[in-house]
Amino acid sequence: MKRQEQMENYYYSKNPEVVHEEKKWDFDILGNKINFVTDNGVFSKTTVDYGSRALLDNVKIESMQEGRVLDLGCGYGPIGLGIAKKNSKLIVDMVDVNELALSLAKKNAELNEIENVNIWESSVYSKIERTDYNLIVSNPPIRAGKKIVTQILAEAINHLSVGGRLVIVIQKKQGAPSAKKTMEEAFNNCEVIARDKGYFILESIKGV
Secondary structure, eight states: OHHHHHHHHGGGSSSOOOOOOOEEEEEEETTEEEEEEEOTTSSSOSSOOHHHHHHHHHSOGGGOSSEEEEEETOTTSHHHHHHHHHOTTEEEEEEESOHHHHHHHHHHHHHTTOOSEEEEEOSTTTTOOOOOEEEEEEOOOGGGOHHHHHHHHHSGGGGEEEEEEEEEEEEGGGTHHHHHHHHHHHHSOOEEEEEETTEEEEEEEOOO
16 A cells, blocks of 8 residues: 555655656646656656646636746646747746656647746745736645645745736545635635546636
8 A cells, every 4th residue: 555655655755765757748728739748756757647638628718918927836847838839929937846747847838839938846835926917727746645635725825916816726535625625714815717527627716
């Protein structure tokens, strides 16, 4: 059991100890084909996971003419790079605790000639100084534990501009009702904007 937990949690490690085995593949995100390089030690290394796809399909970036986006827990980059590729007027900041994932995200940004991104290491919001994001998106690392997930949701409001949105994806069986309650307590609002095969897309908006 302990080994299984280690296997489930290693992608949330700072330096996962893995045998490197890079894979190259592509995926259509928001109408653009994006090429990826992935490796052992990162979440969903062979395809863009269904939760991230559901989030991207419902995040409504078409309405954003410009602004700044934070992809919290970016992994190798499918959400952040997908948004940046779709709308070059947006600046997308991408952070993760996993240094292997970050190196892959940087490689994937370069591979796809996506320049409107900034990628760096941060454990949740520890190295996030901005307080004016228009949108924070996250596919929270459920295996990292409830404390980390709650921090992602509760502290997002401190990094959003007025009218800014937090949009997350989480499975019902992995705590969607609890996540909704946390977001309601932090923002005084939370809407289930989509349900897709057990995944809930939750949105909170920062008021005045």
